[in-house]
Amino acid sequence: REALVVVAPVGEGVVNDRLTAIGTGQAVQSVSVRTLVSGQIVDIPVRPGGKVQRGDVLIQLDAAQEELAVERAKLAVKDAKARSDRLDSLVASRAVSSVEADQARNVLDAAQVALRVAQLDLSRRTVTAPITGSLGILAVNTGDYVTSQSEIASIDDRSQILIEFYVPERFASGMEIGKQVT
Secondary structure (H helix, E strand, O other): OOOOOOOOOOOOOOOOOOOOOOEEEEEEEEEEEEOOOOEEEEEOOOOOOOEEOOOOEEEEEOOHHHHHHHHHHHHHHHHHHHHHHHHHHHHHOOOOOHHHHHHHHHHHHHHHHHHHHHHHHHHOOEEEOOOOEEEOOOOOOOOOEEOOOOEEEEEEEEEEEEEEEOOOHHHHOOOOOOOOOO
């Protein structure tokens, strides 16, 4: 048999100019939130899926012991300051030696450091958002005991999304960074 041939005039046209692809997308910045200390959760003021700003409180751990430590450290600083001031005034009248006044100032410095440590321990009982973004599903509930290994939640900054998809080779030459896609 003879081959069947269809003849048509030559012309220009577009053949399949639409590309459909399935890909994956992920936030450029994503954080897995964990606590620095262990403790029992007493409050969770955020809701899963909500927006959070950097510094927003995510969870609050029981902090009664740390609050008492701060109060105790403040009293120690107050007492050390009063003793140091008293000895400084006595040094001027030569009632005590300068060595005793120096020791009192050292005790005051140590008490101030202890106060800063107590305040740091107290501040670590509050877990805050390290970035601005969308909060994922919370992996904890009020009353749970968490450790530094416990993941609290994830936060994704979706202001920029990294998208990965594959295209046929004939479309590869038309792909470029920054090209708008729908």
